[in-house]
Amino acid sequence: MIEIDRIGFAIGKSEILNEVSAQLPRGKMTAIIGPNGAGKSTLLSLIARLISPASGTIRVDGHNVQQTASDTLARILAVLRQENVIASRLRVRELVGFGRFPHTRGQPDAQDGEKIQWALDLMALSPFADRFLDQLSGGQRQRALIAMILCQDTDYILLDEPLNNLDLFHSRKLMQVLQDMAHRLGKTPVLVIHDINYAAKYADNILAMKQGGIFANGPTQAIFEDDLLSALFDTPIRIHQIEGQPFAMHH
């Protein structure tokens, strides 16, 4: 479980998060949704100890992320932010192999090779495994980064807009993989996501944020409701049930 307790964060004088408290259940996929500037990415970065909060505490699986050693946390949670500029000239397989770093400290063994191949296959990267990162398209590079995160094999997987640059096929595939990991392996994926219908289809739990605070937090069916989503995005949204799934019409 991820426990967020009265978290405050500010950049200069502008307040990004104000006394945010929430709990994200273990073994379920949570989607963080909300308008631009709601503080979604900031919250994700705080959970992943990429930045430090001004106040409050966050616990992942009982570990206080501010106080736990970074290499211990790296075996519990993995995070991928939106923009990643990589200076080294790496091949895809080498990048994915870095996912094993927290476990082996740069001394890979045979088991790591299997894990790397598994992650490459999962993201359909085997044909490009020996290419350099700068020879890939934006979507392929994004998949390579996600493969590295999956290769890290952590219980908590935090992804900031992972569908960026991905086409329909790979978006669907990624969401299925993550859902499967939650339901079958008991992992806890947490995704910041803009396409609310992907959230509706695959997430078990929704954390809706607005203006630096929690707007709503609960099971997907409870959140996907006309008035709630319309108020969240300040846009008229109607929810239709299509084949037993909520589908948000917003244009």
Added chain:
Amino acid sequence: MPARRLLVMAAVLLVACGAYLSWGARGDWAFILSFRGTKLAALIVTGTAIAVSTKLFQTISGNRILTPSIMGFDALFVLLETTLLFALGGFGYTMLDPAIRFAVTLVLMTLAAILLFGTLMHGTRRDLHRMILVGIIFGVLFRSLSSLLARMIDPNEYAVLQANLFASFNQIELDLLGISTVLIVVALFAAWRLRDTLDAMELGREIAINLGIDYDRHVLVVLGIIAVLVSVATALVGPVVFFGLLITSLAYQIIPGFRHRDHLIANGLLAGIVLVAGQTLMERVFHLHTPLSVIIEMLGGLAFLILILRGHTR
């Protein structure tokens, strides 16, 4: 494959060293070997320090074009030395044991580098343009302050310092060689122990933290190592701007892959080869008509221009 290339480079370095020691030697071998041997050791020690510090700096700043010298590290060293001379006066400066003087400058240098460049790299985003700009401003600031102080110092006293502050591979400050070698070996050993961590750090702050690296602390540690290496090299031969860039660029071309275990060694070997072979040619073939530093700076400057024009700024 990197292992074989490293072995070839090591062999080339040995040949270069052999040539430097024996070429045109006449007379008492014991004297020649100790005389040339000391210079040879100094060349290798400084070359390695400059090249490895450049590689380390490129890793933590996430690009392949910036060097500690471009960012004003050695200008900072010159400023500290000049300030020391200004504060102590020529007599005090010369009376001070060179080792103690060196130690004082080194401590100040490390603190200043961590303070200045640590804050610069501490931000969550590493902006190359901002770094280049700040580096240029720092460099100009440090150099202007040094020359301001130089004008205020009695010219006779300044001459004491001046000899130290011109880049020269012919007149290496041999009295500092012993302590310098010790410091450089310690700093290189520290860098070598971090080799796997450095691989992860090169991926950028966020990915490195994700992989369990205590990134912000390690940046300060690496800056400390760089400060020691640059101080020692500058104290021995004076400021050299483009040599490090020349060597790291060569190493990127020769050594495939990203691993610091290969690149750290390659940088050390290449630096030794270029300096020792270059100095041999200068002394034996061109009879010291052109200082080696001029030629190396020219080649390094060319490499810098080519890198910029080809857009290899990341």
